[in-house]
Amino acid sequence: MLSSVHKIKRLIATVFIVLLSAAILSPPSLAADGKLTGVRGTFFDFIDDPWKHVGDEEASARFYADGLLVMDNGIIKDFGPYSELSSKYPGLEVTSIANRIITPGFVDGHVHFPQTRVLGAYGLQLLPWLEEWIFPEEMKYKDAAYAREGVKHYFDNMLSAGTTTVQDFGNSYKSAVDIFFDEASKRNMRVLCGVSGLDRSAPADYCVAPPQFYSDSKEMIQKWHRKGRNLYAITPRFAYGDSPELMAMCGKLHKEFPDCWVNTHVSENPTETRNAPLEHKCSDYLGCYEKYGLVGPKFTAGHGVWLSDNEIERLHKAGAAISFCPNSNTFLGSGLFRLGAVTDPRKRVRLTFGTDMGGGNSFSMINVLNQAYKVGLCNNTMLDGSVDPRWHDEAQAERNKLNAYRAFYSITLGGAEGLYLEKLIGNFNPGKEADFVALDWNAGPSSMRWHQSLICQKPATKKEAAQLLFGILAVGGDERCVDETWVMGKRLYKKGLTETSAVPGEEQR
Ligand code: GUN
Ligand code: ZN
Numbered sequence: 001m002l003s004s005v006h007k008i009k010r011l012i013a014t015v016f017i018v019l020l021s022a023a024i025l026s027p028p029s030l031a032a033d034g035k036l037t038g039v040r041g042t043f044f045d046f047i048d049d050p051w052k053h054v055g056d057e058e059a060s061a062r063f064y065a066d067g068l069l070v071m072d073n074g075i076i077k078d079f080g081p082y083s084e085l086s087s088k089y090p091g092l093e094v095t096s097i098a099n100r101i102i103t104p105g106f107v108d109g110h111v112h113f114p115q116t117r118v119l120g121a122y123g124l125q126l127l128p129w130l131e132e133w134i135f136p137e138e139m140k141y142k143d144a145a146y147a148r149e150g151v152k153h154y155f156d157n158m159l160s161a162g163t164t165t166v167q168d169f170g171n172s173y174k175s176a177v178d179i180f181f182d183e184a185s186k187r188n189m190r191v192l193c194g195v196s197g198l199d200r201s202a203p204a205d206y207c208v209a210p211p212q213f214y215s216d217s218k219e220m221i222q223k224w225h226r227k228g229r230n231l232y233a234i235t236p237r238f239a240y241g242d243s244p245e246l247m248a249m250c251g252k253l254h255k256e257f258p259d260c261w262v263n264t265h266v267s268e269n270p271t272e273t274r275n276a277p278l279e280h281k282c283s284d285y286l287g288c289y290e291k292y293g294l295v296g297p298k299f300t301a302g303h304g305v306w307l308s309d310n311e312i313e314r315l316h317k318a319g320a321a322i323s324f325c326p327n328s329n330t331f332l333g334s335g336l337f338r339l340g341a342v343t344d345p346r347k348r349v350r351l352t353f354g355t356d357m358g359g360g361n362s363f364s365m366i367n368v369l370n371q372a373y374k375v376g377l378c379n380n381t382m383l384d385g386s387v388d389p390r391w392h393d394e395a396q397a398e399r400n401k402l403n404a405y406r407a408f409y410s411i412t413l414g415g416a417e418g419l420y421l422e423k424l425i426g427n428f429n430p431g432k433e434a435d436f437v438a439l440d441w442n443a444g445p446s447s448m449r450w451h452q453s454l455i456c457q458k459p460a461t462k463k464e465a466a467q468l469l470f471g472i473l474a475v476g477g478d479e480r481c482v483d484e485t486w487v488m489g490k491r492l493y494k495k496g497l498t499e500t501s502a503v504p505g506e507e508q509r
Contacts, residue, residue, distance in 0.1 A: 037093050037095070038070045046409045052345065160479055162366070172206055305337050316347040322342060339375070
């Protein structure tokens with residue numbers, strides 16, 4: 001009896017030792033759930049907020065001239081210099097991406113998919129623009145075929161612009177939002193979206209009664225929230241177009257589904273900013289959302305051009321975010337966002353940057369950076385004291401300046417932090433989702449080569465890479481600099497190779 005117990009014990013011990021040595025000796029290239037893959041190239045990402053390192057922004061970034069990213073089923077397993085990592089992964093299937101800077105995928109924190117066909121509409125400010133162009137176009141998305149084609153085109157454009165995460169507004173129809181999530185799932189992209197609540201200041205048959213909005217939102221939350229990479233944002237379109245009853249429904253949804261995000265607009269255009277608080281009997285625009293318990297972590301409001309210092313402080317305290325949309329703010333003539341005010345370390349507000357396409361006239365987050373840089377300098381005309389010495393504020397003026405570190409942080413790790421998604425995306429830390437882009441510092445207009453060759457042929461240091469990145473935003477200026485876009489470890493876009501969905505009417509040409 002004793003000896004058989006002894007035998008069983010020995011057997012268990014032997015099996016344990018065999019399993020343990022197999023685990024230690026077998027190369028990690030053979031993961032339990034499949035093969036590891038790697039990408040070798042020049043990597044640039046962020047480990048901190050550059051506005052915390054004024055004058056030493058380099059400290060916020062990480063750079064490997066020759067790096068290796070190891071992925072397991074789309075999740076980052078390891079990241080470091082190629083010389084240090086490669087021996088740990090013998091037999092690793094490696095894709096080399098030469099002569100490109102690889103950054104995390106871009107985060108577009110504020111965008112409208114049903115406006116894909118009408119970006120760049122001429123000559124109007126927000127309210128007449130909504131009436132003349134936007135609401136009639138969004139209403140066409142009632143037709144499923146029209147919506148499906150528009151949504152495909154939208155995602156194709158996003159990927160070719162290097163954007164891998166979007167927070168989108170949807171429209172008033174749950175059917176269109178359903179198509180959006182379905183298409184995002186096919187591409188396995190990390191997205192947030194919601195049925196956009198609107199029940200005033202819009203065509204009657206585009207308005208949705210508050211109880212209908214509530215039940216449509218609930219159905220979409222139950223169908224899509226945290227299914228795959230999809231996240232649901234409760235979306236009061238804007239307090240100017242939402243009755244107190246509709247806002248109360250948003251508050252109710254937020255209480256019932258506290259895990260969901262909240263996405264809206266605030267203080268974009270002066271007329272809207274003056275009127276929304278009157279309708280909701282609040283002292284300012286932000287108050288219209290606070291009144292219904294919506295402002296806190298995972299709340300984002302787009303624009304914020306006309307926010308007071310007091311509203312900025314309240315956003316900071318609440319842990320809420322603003323989405324800076326410089327293309328839209330200038331294209332619709334809304335105003336100049338005070339980047340230097342919201343990045344004050346004493347009351348730092350979480351930020352995403354957004355295209356706000358179609359109010360913004362581009363899908364490209366690089367183009368957003370290009371415009372954001374100019375907005376910062378326009379603000380500084382006021383702050384440098386040359387207009388009125390009483391407005392002189394050197395520290396705020398310095399924070400307005402969008403150098404390469406602040407810029408690329410804002411559309412990668414900063415965007416992820418704005419959305420409270422930094423545990424999942426935003427940089428190349430192991431455990432995160434492997435979304436990234438390969439940027440070509442020689443693409444764009446022909447002057448790019450001349451400009452960039454003054455800096456270097458190939459970046460060997462973080463500083464050189466940052467200088468090339470600044471050239472990409474200031475001279476290249478858009479999606480022409482995006483050569484490849486990868487989502488969860490798979491290349492979904494390669495310039496010149498990837499087919500994009502047909503443009504309407506193209507087949508007849
Ligand atoms: N406010 C309410 N709806 C919209 C919209 O579609 N675009 C912009 N820029 N602002 C809005
Ligand atoms: Zn918007």
